C-alpha cells in the first residue's frame with residue numbers, strides 16, 4: 467500500500483467505501499464525480515501508478531476479469547471502459563483504474 471494514495475486507502479478500508487464488486491484482487495466503487503449515469507472505477511488492491519507500471523500479467527488478467535464481473539454485478543450489457551495513462555491523457559489519480567461508463571456518457575469520455 468502506498469501511504470499517500472487515495473485509492474489504496476479506499477482498497478484497504480481506511481476510507482470507508484461501498485464496493486459494488488470486490489474479490490481478492492480488485493475492488494469496484496462509484497466515481498465521486500460521475501461522467502455518466504453509471505460511472506464505476508475498478509482498481510487492483512495492489513498499488514501500481516498506471517498501466518505502464520503493471521509488471522505482473524496476473525494483475526492485468528484480474529483487472530479485466532474484475533471489469534467483467536463488476537458489469538455483471540451491475541446488470542450492464544452495454545458499457546464503455548477507459549484507462550487514462552499519464553497526465554497528458556487526463557490521468558488524475560495515480561493508482562491504475564478502469565472506468566466503466568454506461569447510460570448517458572458526458573463528452574469527456
Ligand code: 5GP
Nearest residue numbers: 472495496497498499500550556557558559
Ligand atoms: P482519471 O482522470 O485519473 O482517469 O480518473 C480519476 C477518477 O477518480 C475521476 O473520475 C474522479 O472523479 C475519481 N475520483 C477522484 N478521487 C476520488 C475519490 O476519493 N473517491 C472516488 N470514488 N472517486 C474519486
Ligand code: ZN
Nearest residue numbers: 471474513561
Ligand atoms: Zn494506490
